[in-house]
Amino acid sequence: MAYALELESEGDDLPSYEIFWRDHYEYLKDRGYTLRRRYEPGWTPSWVYGNKDLVECEDSCVPNHWVVLDATRDDGTYVTLKRVDLIRATQEIEIVKLLSSPEFAEDPKNHCVPILDIIEVDGSNSAFIVMPLLFFTGFAPFETIGEVLEY
Numbered sequence: 830m831a832y833a834l835e836l837e838s839e840g841d842d843l844p845s846y847e848i849f850w851r852d853h854y855e856y857l858k859d860r861g862y863t864l865r866r867r868y869e870p871g872w873t874p875s876w877v878y879g880n881k882d883l884v885e886c887e888d889s890c891v892p893n894h895w896v897v898l899d900a901t902r903d904d905g906t907y908v909t910l911k912r913v914d915l916i917r918a919t920q921e922i923e924i925v926k927l928l929s930s931p932e933f934a935e936d937p938k939n940h941c942v943p944i945l946d947i948i949e950v951d952g953s954n955s956a957f958i959v960m961p962l963l964f965f966t967g968f969a970p971f972e973t974i975g976e977v978l979e980y
Contacts, residue, residue, distance in 0.1 A: 843867070846895035849912065853950070860948055861903040862910065862959065865890070868898075899962055907962035908945060915954045922947060925958055 843851055851868045858864075866872060867888040875886045883889045892898050896912040913921050927933060929944040946959035 843872075844891070847891065849895075850898055856950065857900065857910070857948070857957070862900045862908065862948075862957075863903075864898065864900050864910075867891075902945075902959075909960045909962050911958040911960065913956045913958055915949075915956055922956060922958070 847868070850864060851870060851872075854864050854868045854870060865888060867874075867890070872888070875881065875888050876883045879886070898910050898912075900908050900910050902908050915922070925941070925944050926947070928939060928941045933939050933941075934943060942960045942963065944958060944960060946957075948957040948959065950956060
């Protein structure tokens with residue numbers, strides 16, 4: 830995640846590439862997925878009224894890629910949501926369903942991230958693929974070479 834350096838004063842809105850997420854905050858929450866507070870309708874940046882620096886505020890983090898965002902499932906599990914344009918990526922949903930099917934998921938050569946859920950947006954050409962939240966290997970807590978090789 831990067832920091833929202835362009836949002837430094839009261840009244841600023843989200844950058845255009847984040848508005849989609851804000852507009853779907855309640856839709857996703859109704860389906861069991863809560864986005865970061867930054868995307869909650871009516872959000873005010875915490876650094877505007879607080880006495881913290883921008884980089885100390887969780888809600889200053891912006892996504893590195895506009896189609897992927899982290900969220901929290903109702904059971905507390907951290908997940909990744911991927912926005913899919915059903916017009917441009919006509920077969921993506923079918924492909925990930927196939928690769929996540931029991932037959933393919935058990936294949937040791939299948940290294941695809943498992944799909945937890947697929948949410949199609951009513952009256953829209955968009956869907957969300959829900960996957961486990963993975964982390965950058967640069968931050969992996971490896972302590973031995975053996976752990977790296979197992980990874």
